Every structure is written in C-alpha cells, then in structure tokens.
Amino acid sequence: MATTEKRLEVLKTYKIYIGGQFPRTESGRYYIATNKKGENLANVCLCSRKDFRDAVVAARSAFGGWSSRAAFNRGQILYRIAEMLEGRKAQFIDELIKQDSTRVQAENEVNLCIDRLIYYSGWCDKFQQLFSTVNPVASSHFNFSVPEPTGVVAAIAPQNDSLLGLVSLIAPIIAGGNTCIVLASNTKPLCAVTFAEVLNSSDLPGGVVNILTGKVSELVPWFADHMDVNATVYCEADEATQKMIKEKSALNVKRVLLYDKTKWTDASGQSPYFIMDLQEIKTTWHPIENIGGAKAGY
Amino acid sequence: MATKKNNTIKLKFDSARNLAPAPESKSAAKIDPQYDLFINGKFEKPSGKKYFPTINPATEEKLSMIAEANTADVNKAVVAARTAYDKTWKKMPAAERAKYIYRIARMIQERAREFAIIETLDGGKPIRESRDFDVPTAANHFFYYAGWADKLEYAFPNRRTEPLGVAGQIIPWNFPLLMAAWKIAPALACGNTVVLKPAENTSLTALKLAEIIQEADLPPGVVNIITGAGATGAAIVNHADVNKIAFTGSTEVGKIIQRAIAGTNKKATLELGGKAANIIFDDAPLDQAVEGVINGIFFNQGHVCCAGSRLYVQESVFKEVVRKLKDRLETLIVGDPMDKNTDIGAINSKAQLDIINKYIRIGQQEGAEMYQPSCAVPKKGFFCKPTIFTNVAQSNRIAQEEIFGPVLAIQSFRTDDEVIEKANNTPYGLSAGVWTDKGSKIFNLTTKLRAGVVWANTFNKFDPTSPFGGYKESGYGREGGLQGLSAYVNIIENR
Incomplete structure (x- = not known):
C-alpha cells in the first residue's frame, strides 16, 4: 500500500543531560538554535544556575565511584563511547551539516572525534605509569608519587568545533578519573545533546559527564564560583571572562585551565598533558624496617 | 559489678625535666646590627630608608634591624632579575648553572652551625630541629635541584622545556631557610631568576643566604632577596614584569594572590x-603511633602547614591512646630553644601566640575538654604549653x-x-597520616x-x-622531586 504522500519527519527534542537522565531545564526557558541563514533548527534548553547546581551534585556523587574504577575499566568505557559514536556517525554528520558544516568537514570532524576517544581510551591505564615516580629519599622510607584526579570539573566547551572541541575536552577529563559538567557551544548545541545520548548508551555511569546548554555569559560566573567544583576550564580568548573566571575561582582555590590557544583539529589537540592538567600528585611514605641490618647480597 | 583493676603504674617524669641545661653557644653565629636589601648582587639601603626590628621570640630581645623594601625597591629587584635573566642566566649552559647551585649547597653545609643558631634565635624553633632538619634539608634541596639543571630534557616525556623568566617568591616564617x-x-635549576621575600619576622637566614649567594659569585641579579611585610609582598x-608567583603561606593570602593575578599571564x-x-x-x-602523633603536632611548635592537628583514634583503643598521649606530654620539655634538650621552643611571634590562645579559649567554650601538662614555661618570651582536646565534635572550630x-x-x-569520610570533610587537603599494621588497610586509606x-x-x-603540595584549598603545584620542576618551566612541544 504505497502512498505518494511524504512521510512526516519526527522532530527531536533537545534536552540536557544530568546524572544520567535527560531532563528539561528546571527554568522552563529555551532558546532557538539557528543556522547561518537564520533558519530555526531546534528549541534548546536555556539552562539556569539551578540546573548547574543539580549537575554539580550529580558529578560529585559520581566522583567517588568513577575515580576508583580500575583504570583498565575506564579505558574500556572510553572505547565503548567511540564504538557508539561510530555507529551513529550519520546522525552527527547530519547535525553538523545542519549547523553549517560541509559534508567533508562534518565527516572529518566526526572521524576525528572517534579517533580521539580511542586515543584517550588507551591512555587511561598508561599515563599514571609515565608520570608517577618512586622517590629515592635519604631516610629509611619507601616513597612514591602518583597522579590522582582533581575532582569535579566545570568546563565551558569551545564555541567552534562544537563536537570535536567538546569530545577533546571531555575525554582527558574522564580518562583521568574526574567527573564534569560541560556547557555546550551556545551557537551549535545540537551535537552536544546527541553526544550525551551516546554517552548514555556506553556504560558510562550517570553523573560522570553532565551536559548543559545555554548562555555562556549567564552561567560562567556559577561555573567559576561553585564551592564544590575543583577546577574550571575555558576555551575562548575573551580576556574579561578569563579574568572573571580566575578571580571567582579563587574562592575555593580552583585550578583554572585556559585552552584558548589550543587547536583541537591539530595533532597538538591531544596529549597525555591534557590529562595531567587535571591531576593532583599524591606522595605516600612508609618506613622500611631495617632491624638486623641484613643486606641483599645475591 | 566488679571494677576492672588498673595495674598501670603512674609514671614519674621529674627526672626528665631535671636534665642539666645544654645550651648551644651564640658565639658561632654573626648577626649584624642592621641588614640591607640584596639587589643585583649587592646589599643596598632601602630607598624609603625604613628599617624594622626583628626579635628573638624566646627572649623578646632585639636581634637586628631589617630593611623595608618599598615599591621602588621591588621594581629595582625585578629589573635586576630581568636583566640577569636576559643577559646571563638564560644563555648560560645548563651544566654551568648547575655548578653555581651546587656551590650554594656546599656553602650552606659549611656554615650549617651558624645557620642553625640564627634560625633558632630568630624563629624560636628548638636548636635540635634547626640543626638536624631545617639547615641540612635546605642544603640538600639545593644539591638535589642543581643536578636537574642539565637534565630537564629527560623530565617531561616527548616535550622540551623553557624557563618562565622572573619568579617572585614569597615565603612564610615557619621554616625560613628551608622555604x-x-x-x-x-x-634556578630551570633557568629562571628570582626575587624572594622572606617573612618579616624571620628574615635573617634568608639574608645570610644572600651572603652565600654573593660569595658563590652568582651573576648579579640572578637572586635578589628583599625584606619587608605584606606591602612588599x-x-x-x-x-608587571614578574612571570611567576610562588607563595607559601595562609589560604587566606593565597586566595588574595590568586585574585590579584587573575588578569595577567x-x-x-x-x-x-x-x-x-x-x-x-x-x-x-x-x-x-603516639610518638608519630607527638611529632605530627608538636614539631616546630605546630607551626607546620601539614601538621597532624586532627587525631582520629579507633574507639577500642581511644582511652589507651589518650592516656599514652597525656603521659608523653608530661615528658616534653618546653623552653629555651637554644637548649639542645628542648622539644618545644618559642611561638614565633606575639601575634601568633594570641591566635593560638584564642583557639584554646574557643575550644573550651565549644565544650571540648582541654589537657595541658604540668610543666612550667619561661616567663619572658612567647610560649605555649602543648595542648590536647578531647570530646571534640567534627563541627568544632x-x-x-x-x-x-x-x-x-x-x-x-x-x-x-567513617574515618575516611571524617578525614576528608575539610576544605583542606595537604597531608594525612595513617597508623595500622595491616598493609591492605594502609593502601585503602592512602x-x-x-x-x-x-x-x-x-x-x-x-x-x-x-614532591610536596596540596589538594583542594591547600593550594596547587608541587615543590620537591621531579614534579617540582613543572612549577618553573613552560612545557612545549618537540618540533
């Protein structure tokens, strides 16, 4: 019973991602994402301070579990994210094209995202070996230093490279055992929400990554001064905002990372140093008993 | 109900307290009546012509007069550091840089006794600690980092490094020379030049270090040591021409610094x-464990940012540990820091003693039970008996x-x-201690x-x-070890 009538497309509701759930913003507000021609693409949640605070609660609750997962397991989960993204490539390419990319650009960006996730998947159980030390102290102690995740990270994703920037930011944060709240590109928010769906279907525990949409200028002060956030990440060159983030971050001595000079499309957009940016070094001491004075002679 | 018989013998401590005095002699140290600012390899008078006294907190006697650097002096020091960086230090082969730093280490070792005496006179810490800990560890620190200067390419995998430029360094009064x-x-090892300001209460050993730096023939301006209080800092x-701030001190001032440099690189x-x-x-x-607790909180009069100031004892041994602690407290010798038998010296300043006494009052007002040993403390100088509180609530100040x-x-x-939860329930995250015989439990905790x-x-x-340094509001960055290098370099891509 073929019909000549065109089938009516089912439009997607773009929601946010908090604690493994897809709520709408509690504020009930929205904004319209458009392309360059000014065509409406979707109604997107205009998140509020309360949404951010809910996301911080989710990220903090998830931190203990995620940071104590086996590094190997984190690696597998990052690999799984890449697998899920590979399977849904077409959807991301469509969305990027809708948001003004050419097909070639869109395909490149999605491929790069998948490869970057694989790259960081591999680092999950290796960067610790590279950046740990056993320290030859002058007293009778065994002493070693290892990297440990900083904690809850509040990151503002780059406005351009709306998918690649987001993935390049999130991957090293979670590879290192942190949890995060990420504000998607304001002008190109579609892929971020769809990426949340990928995360949600890839064994990543709820709350490890939380994705909000909205206005940078409205949310950035809360990202920088929340007392239960350990680090703030910002990717634009806007000096006034950089200064404000640094000032507000002093409230609880947050680590502040500015990635305004990073080229995400470049090979320099990935390295274990991005993981180390959000690691603390912990040093552990224990005495060595040396009662009889026996030496290891053979 | 039969009461449990207590067979513990009451210990007597009189003999421990009656040790004959064993004072270190002041004669091995030379303190000038007045110290100027060390800028560009020379000691210069402060442009504001102002000096302030530094006193011995154990006797309240004046030791010397210290120059107060104003903005113009700071500028002079930064200009000297910048010039030395551009013209000399940056260009010098790393192995040569290393040899200068080795020299400093050796000269501190040679003059160790003098440094220990001055550290104790100026800061109030027991001579045993300055002699056995502060001074040798300071010398060792120079010796260790000297060797890194020409090995930086091995420190950061697949990266090379460049120095930052001029480092502004502000240090506290609890470990003046060591800091x-x-x-x-x-x-220096990473190729930077330095403007350092010691705390105003304890400038002397830093100025003595300036003498060594002069004797070691370090190129003028590579290290500048200027004195003063908060305004100088x-x-x-x-x-504007300082590239790096390294600060050790209170969280309150740390936050002020983080805000102050927000609009800069x-x-x-x-x-x-x-x-x-x-x-x-x-x-x-x-x-x-009791020995460790005593060392953890009473080392350097408790003027230690990583001091073990909260003790958590498992309930089944709580009474026994508290009794042992009280007994051990009775044997501690509080008094003349220059005496080699002294365990707890003088509180660094009147202001700090007031703060400590304020908290002792707060603890009592909040309902905690205070215990202090029966020892006497000197009438002159700033002293505080070792103090423990039981019946403390997690929320108590x-x-x-x-x-x-x-x-x-x-x-x-x-x-x-429960104890992991309680231990982590603080905005700080500098250090922690665990005492147990079970290895797996140690690693669970650590x-x-x-x-x-x-x-x-x-x-x-x-x-x-x-490496040493904190999580959360205890700060960021590390000092010591390989990881301590990253505080003083830009890590750049190998191309």
Whole structure:
C-alpha cells in the first residue's frame, strides 16, 4: 500500500543531560538554535544556575565511584563511547551539516572525534605509569608519587568545533578519573545533546559527564564560583571572562585551565598533558624496617 | 559489678625535666646590627630608608634591624632579575648553572652551625630541629635541584622545556631557610631568576643566604632577596614584569594572590594551609603511633602547614591512646630553644601566640575538654604549653580551622569508611597520616584520603626528592622531586 504522500519527519527534542537522565531545564526557558541563514533548527534548553547546581551534585556523587574504577575499566568505557559514536556517525554528520558544516568537514570532524576517544581510551591505564615516580629519599622510607584526579570539573566547551572541541575536552577529563559538567557551544548545541545520548548508551555511569546548554555569559560566573567544583576550564580568548573566571575561582582555590590557544583539529589537540592538567600528585611514605641490618647480597 | 583493676603504674617524669641545661653557644653565629636589601648582587639601603626590628621570640630581645623594601625597591629587584635573566642566566649552559647551585649547597653545609643558631634565635624553633632538619634539608634541596639543571630534557616525556623568566617568591616564617631553598633551588635549576621575600619576622637566614649567594659569585641579579611585610609582598605579586608567583603561606593570602593575578599571564604555585587528619587504628603499634602523633603536632611548635592537628583514634583503643598521649606530654620539655634538650621552643611571634590562645579559649567554650601538662614555661618570651582536646565534635572550630600551633583535636571513630569520610570533610587537603599494621588497610586509606602527602606509620617526613603540595584549598603545584620542576618551566612541544 504505497502512498505518494511524504512521510512526516519526527522532530527531536533537545534536552540536557544530568546524572544520567535527560531532563528539561528546571527554568522552563529555551532558546532557538539557528543556522547561518537564520533558519530555526531546534528549541534548546536555556539552562539556569539551578540546573548547574543539580549537575554539580550529580558529578560529585559520581566522583567517588568513577575515580576508583580500575583504570583498565575506564579505558574500556572510553572505547565503548567511540564504538557508539561510530555507529551513529550519520546522525552527527547530519547535525553538523545542519549547523553549517560541509559534508567533508562534518565527516572529518566526526572521524576525528572517534579517533580521539580511542586515543584517550588507551591512555587511561598508561599515563599514571609515565608520570608517577618512586622517590629515592635519604631516610629509611619507601616513597612514591602518583597522579590522582582533581575532582569535579566545570568546563565551558569551545564555541567552534562544537563536537570535536567538546569530545577533546571531555575525554582527558574522564580518562583521568574526574567527573564534569560541560556547557555546550551556545551557537551549535545540537551535537552536544546527541553526544550525551551516546554517552548514555556506553556504560558510562550517570553523573560522570553532565551536559548543559545555554548562555555562556549567564552561567560562567556559577561555573567559576561553585564551592564544590575543583577546577574550571575555558576555551575562548575573551580576556574579561578569563579574568572573571580566575578571580571567582579563587574562592575555593580552583585550578583554572585556559585552552584558548589550543587547536583541537591539530595533532597538538591531544596529549597525555591534557590529562595531567587535571591531576593532583599524591606522595605516600612508609618506613622500611631495617632491624638486623641484613643486606641483599645475591 | 566488679571494677576492672588498673595495674598501670603512674609514671614519674621529674627526672626528665631535671636534665642539666645544654645550651648551644651564640658565639658561632654573626648577626649584624642592621641588614640591607640584596639587589643585583649587592646589599643596598632601602630607598624609603625604613628599617624594622626583628626579635628573638624566646627572649623578646632585639636581634637586628631589617630593611623595608618599598615599591621602588621591588621594581629595582625585578629589573635586576630581568636583566640577569636576559643577559646571563638564560644563555648560560645548563651544566654551568648547575655548578653555581651546587656551590650554594656546599656553602650552606659549611656554615650549617651558624645557620642553625640564627634560625633558632630568630624563629624560636628548638636548636635540635634547626640543626638536624631545617639547615641540612635546605642544603640538600639545593644539591638535589642543581643536578636537574642539565637534565630537564629527560623530565617531561616527548616535550622540551623553557624557563618562565622572573619568579617572585614569597615565603612564610615557619621554616625560613628551608622555604627559601624550596623556592630558589628549582627556579634556578630551570633557568629562571628570582626575587624572594622572606617573612618579616624571620628574615635573617634568608639574608645570610644572600651572603652565600654573593660569595658563590652568582651573576648579579640572578637572586635578589628583599625584606619587608605584606606591602612588599603585594608589590612583588603586582609587578608587571614578574612571570611567576610562588607563595607559601595562609589560604587566606593565597586566595588574595590568586585574585590579584587573575588578569595577567602570571603562573602561580600556592602552598597553603592544612588541617591534617592523623588516624590510629586499633591494630597499630600504639607506642610508635603516639610518638608519630607527638611529632605530627608538636614539631616546630605546630607551626607546620601539614601538621597532624586532627587525631582520629579507633574507639577500642581511644582511652589507651589518650592516656599514652597525656603521659608523653608530661615528658616534653618546653623552653629555651637554644637548649639542645628542648622539644618545644618559642611561638614565633606575639601575634601568633594570641591566635593560638584564642583557639584554646574557643575550644573550651565549644565544650571540648582541654589537657595541658604540668610543666612550667619561661616567663619572658612567647610560649605555649602543648595542648590536647578531647570530646571534640567534627563541627568544632578547633577541628575545622588551621590553628598553626601546638594544639591537637582528638576524635574517635569506629569504621574505616567513617574515618575516611571524617578525614576528608575539610576544605583542606595537604597531608594525612595513617597508623595500622595491616598493609591492605594502609593502601585503602592512602588512596582514599584526599591529600597531597600521606604518611603511613610515620609523619612529618620531608625530602628533596619527594614532591610536596596540596589538594583542594591547600593550594596547587608541587615543590620537591621531579614534579617540582613543572612549577618553573613552560612545557612545549618537540618540533
């Protein structure tokens, strides 16, 4: 019973991602994402301070579990994210094209995202070996230093490279055992929400990554001064905002990372140093008993 | 109901207190009546012509007059450091740089006794500590970092490094010479030049270090040491031509610095306050643990950012540990810092003594039970008896806020999970201690305690090869070890 009538497309509701759930913003507000021609693409949640605070609660609750997962397991989960993204490539390419990319650009960006996730998947159980030390102290102690995740990270994703920037930011944060709240590109928010769906279907525990949409200028002060956030990440060159983030971050001595000079499309957009940016070094001491004075002679 | 018989013999401590005095002689140290600013390799008078006194906190006698650097002096020092960086230090082969730093290490070792005496006279810490800990560890720090200067290409995998430029360094009064070493040694090894300001109460050993730097023939301007109080420090922080701020001190001032440099590209490392938990499980060797607790909180009169100021004792051994602690407290010798028998010297300043006494009052008002030993303290000078509090609630201010004195807040716990929760429930994260005989329990604790240094079955140990620094509001960046290098370099891609 073929019909000549065109089938009516089912439009997607773009929601946010908090604690493994897809709520709408509690504020009930929205904004319209458009392309360059000014065509409406979707109604997107205009998140509020309360949404951010809910996301911080989710990220903090998830931190203990995620940071104590086996590094190997984190690696597998990052690999799984890449697998899920590979399977849904077409959807991301469509969305990027809708948001003004050419097909070639869109395909490149999605491929790069998948490869970057694989790259960081591999680092999950290796960067610790590279950046740990056993320290030859002058007293009778065994002493070693290892990297440990900083904690809850509040990151503002780059406005351009709306998918690649987001993935390049999130991957090293979670590879290192942190949890995060990420504000998607304001002008190109579609892929971020769809990426949340990928995360949600890839064994990543709820709350490890939380994705909000909205206005940078409205949310950035809360990202920088929340007392239960350990680090703030910002990717634009806007000096006034950089200064404000640094000032507000002093409230609880947050680590502040500015990635305004990073080229995400470049090979320099990935390295274990991005993981180390959000690691603390912990040093552990224990005495060595040396009662009889026996030496290891053979 | 039969009461349990207590067979514990009441210990007598009179003999311990009656040791004959064994004072170190002042004659081995030379203190000038007045000290100027060390800028561009020379000692210069401050442009404001102002001097302030530095006193011996154990006797309240004046030791010397110290120059106060104003903004113009700070500028002069920064210009000297910049010129030395551009013209000399940056270009010098790294192996040559290393040899200068080795020289400093050797000269400190040669003059160790003099340094120890001056450190104790100026700061009030027991001579035993300045002699056996502060001075040798400071020398070792220079010796360790000297060797890094020509090996930096091995420190960061697949990257090379470049120095930052001029480092502005501000240090506290609790370990004056050692903190100067922690700051200057890695900065120089990485190729930076330095403007360092010691705390106003304890400038003398830093100025003695300036003499050594002069004798070591370091190129003028590579290290500049200027003295003064908060305003001088602020002038360094706010100077436009400083590339890096390294600060050790209170969390409060650390936050001010973080705000002050917000609009700049200055890098910063902050080593701030702490409220370390020291945790004793019931299977721990209790006598060792008690020694560790005593060392953890009373080392350097408790003027230690990583001091074990919160003690958590498992309920089943709580009474026994508290009794042992009280007994041990009775044997501590409080008094003349120059006496080699002294365990607890003078509080660094009147202002700090007032803060400590304020917290002792707060602890009592909040309902905690205070215990102090029966020892006498000298009438003159600033002294405080070692103090422990039991019946402390997690919310009490003495369990939450950094006191920076010989005051210990003791609480009990039942389970591992409970004590992890309690230990981490603080904005700080500098250090922690764990006492248990069970290896697997140690690692459960040491991995879950959110602190930069965790001591298991030991406490308050430091080494040049061992990175030191905090999580959370205890600051960021590390000092010591390979990881301490990253505070003083830009890490750049190999191309």
